[in-house]
Amino acid sequence: MRLSSLADYAVVMMAAAAxxxxxxxxxxxxxxxxxxxPLPTAQKLMGRLASAGLLNSARGTGGGFRLARPASDVSxxxxxxxxEGPIAMTNCIEGAHHLCAIEGSCRxxxxxxxxxxxxxxxxxxxxxxxxxGAA
Amino acid sequence: MRLSSLADYAVVMMAAAAxxxxxxxxxxxxxxxxxxxPLPTAQKLMGRLASAGLLNSARGTGGGFRLARPASDVSxxxxxxxxEGPIAMTNCIEGAHHLCAIEGSCRxxxxxxxxxxxxxxxxxxxxxxxxxGAA
DNA sequence: TCCAATCGGAACGAATCGGTCCGATTGGAA
DNA sequence: TTCCAATCGGACCGATTCGTTCCGATTGGA
Numbered sequence: 001m002r003l004s005s006l007a008d009y010a011v012v013m014m015a016a017a018a019x020x021x022x023x024x025x026x027x028x029x030x031x032x033x034x035x036x037x038p039l040p041t042a043q044k045l046m047g048r049l050a051s052a053g054l055l056n057s058a059r060g061t062g063g064g065f066r067l068a069r070p071a072s073d074v075s076x077x078x079x080x081x082x083x084e085g086p087i088a089m090t091n092c093i094e095g096a097h098h099l100c101a102i103e104g105s106c107r108x109x110x111x112x113x114x115x116x117x118x119x120x121x122x123x124x125x126x127x128x129x130x131x132x133g134a135a
Numbered sequence: 136m137r138l139s140s141l142a143d144y145a146v147v148m149m150a151a152a153a154x155x156x157x158x159x160x161x162x163x164x165x166x167x168x169x170x171x172x173p174l175p176t177a178q179k180l181m182g183r184l185a186s187a188g189l190l191n192s193a194r195g196t197g198g199g200f201r202l203a204r205p206a207s208d209v210s211x212x213x214x215x216x217x218x219e220g221p222i223a224m225t226n227c228i229e230g231a232h233h234l235c236a237i238e239g240s241c242r243x244x245x246x247x248x249x250x251x252x253x254x255x256x257x258x259x260x261x262x263x264x265x266x267x268g269a270a
Numbered sequence: 271t272c273c274a275a276t277c278g279g280a281a282c283g284a285a286t287c288g289g290t291c292c293g294a295t296t297g298g299a300a
Numbered sequence: 301t302t303c304c305a306a307t308c309g310g311a312c313c314g315a316t317t318c319g320t321t322c323c324g325a326t327t328g329g330a
Contacts, residue, residue, distance in 0.1 A: 003136060
């Protein structure tokens with residue numbers, strides 16, 4: 001029931017990125033420097049965030065990253081999902097069934113949907129803009 | 136951002152236990168049978184739940200477990216914390232500081248408290264009684 | 271045409287998770 | 301009173317995932 005370190009780092013980096021002018025090209029190097037995240041790890045994260053559609057990337061000299069959407073349109077849930085995969089409390093919440101032996105007779109499962117929804121909602125209610133704002 | 140399998144199992148087992156008469160002695164064997172959780176794993180979980188104060192345990196022949204509190208007084212958060220430890224989204228939320236290099240200048244941390252509170256609240260709002268209830 | 275800068279994916283080590291086994295303790299039966 | 305069976309409790313082990321590091325592919329400028 002805790003965020004992975006990678007997801008944590010990703011949130012911090014996105015918040016740092018949101019504090020830059022929207023049209024600035026940000027290299028993994030710069031953001032790693034600003035946030036204190038180790039460079040190689042930062043690179044990996046930026047890549048993952050880009051392939052999830054949260055960042056636009058440009059290769060080559062003078063390349064870098066840029067927020068794909070306004071900070072107010074990006075939620076904490078988006079960032080977490082980009083790094084950790086879908087937010088699903090248990091295996092049986094996801095599409096993939098047949099992973100739990102008691103799937104059929106489980107009397108707890110129906111309630112878990114509600115719980116999952118609540119947790120996800122809590123993360124979706126926080127926008128990147130607010131995270132980037134004042135301390 | 137997902138429950139560990141152990142925590143998942145623990146919830147199912149506690150729900151099964153809550154469906155028994157409150158004064159019944161429940162062995163790990165019985166609950167393992169009812170829930171489909173592998174016996175050795177069930178034993179480990181029962182022990183952990185007992186040492187967390189959610190179950191009373193009695194050794195010896197005819198021993199077993201019993202809910203330490205009424206099912207309505209046990210929340211999902213209690214069970215998860217008993218198995219996984221404190222619910223804290225990130226390391227910096229817990230008492231233990233000095234684990235994050237950017238602790239001092241982190242502008243995201245203040246917001247995380249609110250998020251953590253929301254998530255925890257979502258889990259605390261679900262009682263064991265409701266989980267044990269109708270499907 | 272070459273070079274430097276940057277992204278992207280592949281490989282490695284470590285820590286935690288999940289599962290299994292065996293010893294310690296207790297109550298009941300002979 | 302003695303023995304035995306049942307049950308909890310903690311120690312050990314393998315496996316999966318997490319986190320990190322490194323190297324190759326691609327692009328723009330000199």
